[in-house]
Amino acid sequence: MTANVIEVNNLEHKYGDLKAVDNISFTVQKGEIFSFLGPNGAGKSTVINILTTLRKLQKGEAKVNGYDVAKESKYVRKSIGIVFQMMCLDYEMTVCENLEYHGKIYSMPKEERRKRIDELLKLTELDNKRNTLAKDLSGGMKRRLELARGLMTKPAVLFLDEPTIGFDIQTRMRMWEYLREIKKEGTTIFMTTHYMEEADQLSDRISIIDHGKIIVTGTALELKNQLGEDLLYLETSDNKAAAEVLRTIESVTAVDDDAKSLRIMLGVDVTHILPKIMDSLRQKGIEITTVNIKKPSMDDVFVHYTGHDLREGYTQEKPEECETVEALK
Ligand SMILES: Nc1ncnc2c1ncn2[C@@H]1O[C@H](COP(=O)(O)OP(=O)(O)O)[C@@H](O)[C@H]1O
Ligand SMILES: [Mg+2]
Structure with missing residues (x-):
């Protein structure tokens, strides 16, 4: 059945x-x-x-x-x-x-x-x-x-x-x-x-x-869980170089360097790994200008799987009305 x-x-x-x-x-x-x-x-x-x-x-x-x-x-x-x-x-x-x-x-x-x-x-x-x-x-x-x-x-x-x-x-x-x-x-x-x-x-x-x-x-x-424990957003003096460094760190599951902020997926709680990340970047002379931490949201899930934002290019925000019904008005 x-x-x-x-x-x-x-x-x-x-x-x-x-x-x-x-x-x-x-x-x-x-x-x-x-x-x-x-x-x-x-x-x-x-x-x-x-x-x-x-x-x-x-x-x-x-x-x-x-x-x-x-x-x-x-x-x-x-x-x-x-x-x-x-x-x-x-x-x-x-x-x-x-x-x-x-x-x-x-x-x-x-x-x-x-x-x-x-x-x-x-x-x-x-x-x-x-x-x-x-x-x-x-x-x-x-x-x-x-x-x-x-x-x-x-x-x-x-x-x-x-x-x-x-x-x-x-x-x-x-x-x-x-x-x-x-x-x-x-x-x-x-x-x-x-x-x-x-x-x-x-x-x-x-x-x-x-x-x-x-x-x-x-x-x-x-x-959301498939994206890991936490998402870390970093702005640095050199995002490309920072991404290279980050990819070598264990517990960093993915790094996306397409946008202004680096988007870093973590397999562990951010508090365990953030000091190590900061140290590694400093050692390479890369300066961190902004840090943002968040739990993965549906938006993150969507971007992760489709490679684009759902809101991009979305224009239609009003329900259409049936032509036949329109004619009755
Ligand atoms: N009657 C139709 N004739 C030709 N193309 C259509 C027609 N209906 C939908 N499409 C096209 O098929 C695709 C999927 O449309 P649709 O199923 O309405 O998507 P959604 O509901 O997710 O917006 C779009 O590219 C749309 O332009
Ligand atoms: Mg539709």
């Missing part, structure tokens, strides 16, 4: 000559919050769209809730809830009507609909906005309504594509609270994000994805 709610093997997807998804394999276990963390254009939405049957699978295998995405799409759709990167509410309907309508489409009996709507409005704290038109909600509330809608049918798996894109940190943290509550109900969650902190705080496991490939997968702690 497998507890894998999502199983993906050797998934590939091309847009013309562009390989947007390049031989991706991963599994998500029941009850997990699993995140794809990666920059704009990494291929996150393409994968989520294939898994939710919105985009046709070209190559590879994917199963959701035990159903084959290509051959049993109807059953896959019955197993899932989706919160898109693009906002897709019906703006001329009230909060309650949006949920009612969704429940009706999925043939939920009236009593069940009412009950679920009450539960979800409570969960997303939209109770007092019941009769407000969707178009009059704030951005954060619209997103919460989308979340409630995605959960109407009590799906086995909830898919969220960049659920907090463009939101301030308070709104984002509230969303995390709701998602933790949903996890408690036993729902498996697959989400994408380009926010390090979001992946770090919320996920049981994270896959870092870049240029259509999964670079590494693990819990936030596993990923």
Whole structure:
């Protein structure tokens, strides 16, 4: 018996000559919050769209809730809830009507609909906005309504594509609270994000994805621990020469001399090794101008594995809105 709610093997997807998804394999276990963390254009939405049957699978295998995405799409759709990167509410309907309508489409009996709507409005704290038109909600509330809608049918798996894109940190943290509550109900969650902190705080496991490939997968702690005990940042009179010296020191696991500060990964606690580092550099006549010490963060993990900063070149900070829905406004 497998507890894998999502199983993906050797998934590939091309847009013309562009390989947007390049031989991706991963599994998500029941009850997990699993995140794809990666920059704009990494291929996150393409994968989520294939898994939710919105985009046709070209190559590879994917199963959701035990159903084959290509051959049993109807059953896959019955197993899932989706919160898109693009906002897709019906703006001329009230909060309650949006949920009612969704429940009706999925043939939920009236009593069940009412009950679920009450539960979800409570969960997303939209109770007092019941009769407000969707178009009059704030951005954060619209997103919460989308979340409630995605959960109407009590799906086995909830898919969220960049659920907090463009939101301030308070709104984002509230969303995390709701998602933790949903996890408690036993729902498996697959989400994408380009926010390090979001992946770090919320996920049981994270896959870092870049240029259509999964670079590494693990819990936030596993990923950070792989970078060693501490990270030391040094600015010196001669970084290249300093890097040479540092690489000969035991317990120094890696030295990155590409930036203004040398980035030094340590296999031991920095207090044990810092005196030795300073002595060795002094002996070579290298002057240390700045010292910074920190525990590895998700940012460090990302830079380490992809060789670039996630924020570089990221422009899109607002959720897009569906064209069809735009037309209704
Ligand atoms: N419909 C499309 N037609 C052509 N290229 C696309 C299409 N959708 C996405 N792409 C390209 O595929 C790559 C991956 O896109 P996407 O899956 O949206 O990444 P992400 O969600 O991580 O930003 C990008 O280079 C993007 O420009
Ligand atoms: Mg996307």
